[in-house]
Amino acid sequence: MNYKEFFKKAQEKGITNIQITEKENHGSNVKMLNGELDYLNSFDSIGYNIKAEYNEKTVKLDCNYLAEDILDLLIMKSTATDSSYADEYLEKDKNIEKEKSIDIDVSEETKKLKELDKLKTNYKNLDALETYFTESYQNTRIINSKGVDISTNSHLSTFAVEVLVKDKEITSYGKDILTTNKKDINFEEFTKDVIEKAVIQNNKEKLECRKYNIILDNDVAARIISHLGIMVAGDSIRNKVSCLENKLGKQVFSKKLTIVEEPTNKKYPGYRLFDDEGTKTIDKIIIDAGKVNNYLYNVKEAKIKDIKSTGNGYGGIATRNMYVKPGDKSVEELLKDLDNGIYITDFMGSMRSAINTVNGQISLQVFGFIVENGKIIKGFVPAIMTTTIFELLSNIEEIGSDLVFNNTNSASPSILIKDISIAS
């Protein structure tokens, strides 16, 4: 059923103000194991988030097809819901961005991945080399019964490398990169760097249980920072389940820390012209020199507070292109400043379990290197970092310049932090 027919049928059934967020997603991913193709997958899907009014109630539904039974389900849901807030519907004056759908072909990258296997010959203890490449195109289109029809899209590529080094010890080490332009990826250099780090890390020793000065590399820092998005989300604040409740305008972190959200920045992979509710996205400062500067809202939470949505409605409240403002120092300079300490380059486990957004406690299994006199000496046996989000981000000494995006919602440069408890 096309939109015209669907809207017409809806009207006949007494459903008004119907608005559909359509998400088209297609792409391919390929995995190579020791130079042999492990899998080549492709996917294409269209999903619909529908909201509408029936008997003066707002009803919402997700589905991946449009048919009459979906309209009947909307009607049935309206009798069950207690939702009393009036939702917003887009008027016909919004920005429109339309691009042709992109055909995705990963055959070139599949060849490049296969060729990377030759790098293994230079390292005798390299037991396995796994490489992954994913390319995807996503288009978000909002169409409603008031004649609105707008689109925003993204075209992203991810390259990931995982290596297994085995001699007396075993080390598994991996890294990935996300980019808006696959031509930016230097497959060989990236893979070499991962292999070399894995080899160094395999010569490892146990750390003494005590406080250390640490560097969180840009990937680990980004994944911790992403939880700030949950902590400043309007629903977490309203429901009193965030450790940043009642902290607006207060100094809670180091003055060296500024975190912004720039969804309108096309250079970064989280670029979106509008959120999934059709609210125009806006750039904002979330943490301003250590002070909580903004909470984030979707339409529902904004309505409850009688304010405007901040353009963070993606089903729940989420961020796009949120990142820590970089400093001037390279990783090498940060290592020099660290002098003696540890360089954390990876973690294992679910960050959701490891970071308690209600009270800010963090307990995370970490991997990385021992640094002596500013130089990476060897790896360390997996250890546990125990801290709180307040201690971690208040003890910041330096912020690096190496801002890299690995996902669409958050990013960070590497960060030098003092006095953090590590058990090994």
Add this chain to the structure above:
Amino acid sequence: MNKKDFEKYLNLAVSTGADFAELYYEKIYDKNYNLIDSKLDQIASNNSIGLGIRITKDKESFYSSTNDLTNDNIENIIKKMLKNIPEAKSKKVLLTDLVDKTKKVKIPHDLYPVEKKKDLLTNIDKIARNESELINQVSVSIIEQDRDFTIANSDGKYIKSNTVLTRICVTVFAEKGAEKQKEFVDFAGGIGYELLEKHNIEEEVTKVAKTAVEKLDAVDFKGGELPVVIAPGFGAVIFHEACGHGLEATSVAPKLSVFSDDLGKKVATPKVTLIDDGTIEDAWGSSIIDDEGNKTKKNVLIEKGVLKNYLVDQFNSKEMKMSSNGCGRRQNYKYATTSRMSNTYLAPGSDKVEDMIKSIKLGVFCERLSGGSVNTATGDFNFAVDTARLIKDGKIDKLLKGITLIGNSKDILNNVEMISDDLQISAGYCGSRSGMIPVTIGQPTIKVSKILVGGKE
């Protein structure tokens, strides 16, 4: 889609010499009811239909998923996939008659009135809030899923089945001054609303509310290598992570598991017997057939410390020269199946919990674990302990803040010192190559002689 359609697409899929082709057609109906702040916040629902197409040739696997089920689109997808298959002799696919393996539940989701569901949410909220004034928030959700699927493959298999899942999740939040804590409990099964008859929800929610309040006085703990006692039920995440994943053919077949060459060898203390059983009646991780159309089974993986079996899906069975044991699973049509756990548990022993506690001078009692992960290649694993208590001089003492346990698969299996007889099963989700799937994990209370406990100085 009917039998003729399936046959047509399968014949196209094997027309250039593929070894094997499979079609997986699925309809999923999800519904979530969420209550927070004592109000029904939202009813979310998701209806989806889709098709997964898998074609394999030697060790290579090609998979495509789509929800555009028009004939042109499906044929185009298959033709694109065939560009990767070198030309060879085609074969003819003829499907059997449709085998129906549909599970019937006592109280289906649609027959349990919405008003009753709302009452259930509201009552749970009241029970928790009545426990203490320090409880400042309660979040309750009901998760319903009805999944119907049909599998047709080039071996002629043509079978349909379903899964019905119901889960109630409760999180209680407590606050005193600047201190905030939360505690969680859930009730889940591969059944409809008869789930409610199987649990004493009031008792469990009250207990959880009490613990949330008690945790407000939890203290920091200095980490180190210590003996631990792990409570029954979700504590088994340690075995799920520490060895379950390493026994899946996905990592065993390409020799990426620390257990790849250990079949028949002693890998644990003789006290350890580990079972994965997809047939447990009404369990959250059970199904009649797996997502490749094979009957699910009870698989004894480790018996008295000796590695007896792996979890083998159909694709990896060739490489492993073992037959599939009904553990090919996937989240939905967007994922190709691979070998996965279903209901994994440590068999009960005969030790007494009191003796475990008494035997420890300084250690930790892990009352509730929240999740974990493993690197199957190295065996390194971790898991987060949401509720932990100090064991001091043979007695359980105060609650501890923020604990994580880490270790290595092979070490932990050899450090299981005592196992009691109080086996309990808990539900959760497991994320891996074929997506997030419902699993249960179970164990009796166990004592591990030493493990690294992460704490704060």
